[in-house]
Amino acid sequence: MERVPVLKIGDILLVSIQIDMEDQVALRLQEDLADKIVATGCHGVIIDISALDIVDSFVGRTLATIASISRVLDAETVVVGMRPAVAITLVELGLSLPGIRTALNVELGMELLAQERGEDETPVVPAS
Amino acid sequence: MTLSSDEVTRFSDLLKAHEEQLADAWTEIAVTSLRGRLSRAELRKQIGELQRGFQAALAGGATDLDGAESAELRALLSELSNTRARQGFTATETAISVYALKEALLAILDGREVADATTLRDYVAFSSFVDRAGLFTFDSYVRAREGLIADQAEQLLELSTPVVKLWEGVVAVPLVGTLDSARAQVVMERLLQTLVDTGSPYAIIDITGVLAVDTQVAQHILKTVVAARLMGAECIISGIRPQIAQTIVALGIEFGDIATKASLADALRHVLKLTDQKRQGR
Numbered sequence: 001m002e003r004v005p006v007l008k009i010g011d012i013l014l015v016s017i018q019i020d021m022e023d024q025v026a027l028r029l030q031e032d033l034a035d036k037i038v039a040t041g042c043h044g045v046i047i048d049i050s051a052l053d054i055v056d057s058f059v060g061r062t063l064a065t066i067a068s069i070s071r072v073l074d075a076e077t078v079v080v081g082m083r084p085a086v087a088i089t090l091v092e093l094g095l096s097l098p099g100i101r102t103a104l105n106v107e108l109g110m111e112l113l114a115q116e117r118g119e120d121e122t123p124v125v126p127a128s
Numbered sequence: 129m130t131l132s133s134d135e136v137t138r139f140s141d142l143l144k145a146h147e148e149q150l151a152d153a154w155t156e157i158a159v160t161s162l163r164g165r166l167s168r169a170e171l172r173k174q175i176g177e178l179q180r181g182f183q184a185a186l187a188g189g190a191t192d193l194d195g196a197e198s199a200e201l202r203a204l205l206s207e208l209s210n211t212r213a214r215q216g217f218t219a220t221e222t223a224i225s226v227y228a229l230k231e232a233l234l235a236i237l238d239g240r241e242v243a244d245a246t247t248l249r250d251y252v253a254f255s256s257f258v259d260r261a262g263l264f265t266f267d268s269y270v271r272a273r274e275g276l277i278a279d280q281a282e283q284l285l286e287l288s289t290p291v292v293k294l295w296e297g298v299v300a301v302p303l304v305g306t307l308d309s310a311r312a313q314v315v316m317e318r319l320l321q322t323l324v325d326t327g328s329p330y331a332i333i334d335i336t337g338v339l340a341v342d343t344q345v346a347q348h349i350l351k352t353v354v355a356a357r358l359m360g361a362e363c364i365i366s367g368i369r370p371q372i373a374q375t376i377v378a379l380g381i382e383f384g385d386i387a388t389k390a391s392l393a394d395a396l397r398h399v400l401k402l403t404d405q406k407r408q409g410r
C-alpha cells in the first residue's frame with residue numbers, strides 16, 4: 001500500500017500529499033502522524049495538499065481528525081496549499097472544515113506556526 | 129415544398145427576362161420599409177446581388193433552398209441578415225427586404241397578356257421558394273443577434289472582474305454592476321487563483337460599485353470568503369454604502385465574523401494593522 005512520507009524539519013513535521021488520497025492511505029497517515037508526533041516531540045504539523053485535485057468528505061474529516069489528535073498531543077496543524085477548485089467544491093458541498101487552520105503555502109504555514117508558538121510561550125517568560 | 133424542374137426553368141427565365149425591371153420594383157417595395165435608413169443606391173446594390181444569387185441558384189437547378197446548388201444564395205442571405213442585425217434593423221425590416229421579391233414578381237406576372245392556371249401555380253411555387261429564403265434570413269438574423277449578445281456578455285464578464293494587488297500581501301477585487309451566479313463564479317475563481325499566485329494572505333472585496341445587495345449576492349460573497357478561508361486567506365468586505373447597509377440589516381443577512389468596512393481605505397488600514405501585529409508578535 002502507498003504511504004505518505006512524514007518529514008521532520010526542526011520543530012515541524014511536514015507532510016506533502018502527492019498521491020490520490022484513498023481512504024486507507026488517509027487512515028494510515030493519521031496513524032503515522034500520531035506516532036511521529038509522540039516520537040519526535042514536534043509542536044507543529046504542516047499538511048501540504050497542493051497536489052490534490054479532489055478532497056472528498058472523508059479526506060476532509062480525516063484532516064479534521066488529524067488536527068484534533070495533534071492538538072491533544074500539543075502540536076498545531078496547518079493545512080496548506082489548497083487549490084481554488086478544491087476550496088470552491090468544499091464550499092458548494094457545505095464542508096467548511098471546522099477546527100482546521102489553513103495557509104496559502106508552506107512558507108506562510110510555517111510563519112503561522114511560529115507565531116502561534118510565540119504567542120503561547122510569551123506568558124511563560126514573565127512568570128519564570 | 130420543392131420546385132419541379134419545369135418550374136425552376138420558368139422561374140429562372142422569368143428572373144432573367146425581367147432582370148432590371150424586377151430589381152427596380154423590388155428595391156421600390158423594400159425601400160419604403162427601411163424608412164430611409166439605407167440609401168436607395170445601397171439597397172439597389174444589395175438587391176442586385178441577391179437577385180444574381182437567386183438566378184445563379186436556379187440556373188444551377190436548385191429545387192429548394194437546402195441543396196448544394198443554393199449554397200451561394202444561402203451565404204448571401206445570411207450575410208445580408210448579419211449586416212442588418214449589426215446595423216440595428218429589426219427582423220421584420222430584414223425579412224421584408226427578401227419578401228418584397230414576391231410582390232415584385234406578382235407585378236410582373238400581372239403585366240403579362242395571358243394569365244392562366246399555370247401562371248397561378250407558378251406564382252405559388254415561386255413564392256414558397258421565396259418564403260423559405262425569407263425564413264432562412266430570419267433564422268440567420270436571430271443567430272447573428274444571439275451571437276452579438278453572447279459576445280457582449282462575455283466581454284462584460286472579462287471587463288468587470290479585475291483583481292488588483294493593493295499592498296504587499298494584500299489584493300483587492302472592486303466589484304462593479306450586478307452580481308449574478310455566473311459572474312460571482314468568475315470573481316470567486318479569479319480571486320482565489322490570484323491568492324495562490326501572489327501568496328497574499330489578505331483579500332479585500334470592495335462592493336462600492338454593486339448596485340444592489342440581495343440575499344443571493346450576499347450568499348455569493350459569503351461563499352467566496354469561506355473558500356478563501358479554507359485556503360488560508362482572510363477576506364475583508366469594504367465599500368458598503370449606507371443604503372446597502374440598511375438593506376443588509378433589513379434582509380437579516382449575517383456576515384458573522386467577517387470584517388466589514390465602510391471604505392476601501394479603512395479596509396486597507398485594518399489589514400495593515402493586522403500584519404503589523406503579526407510582525408510584532410513574532
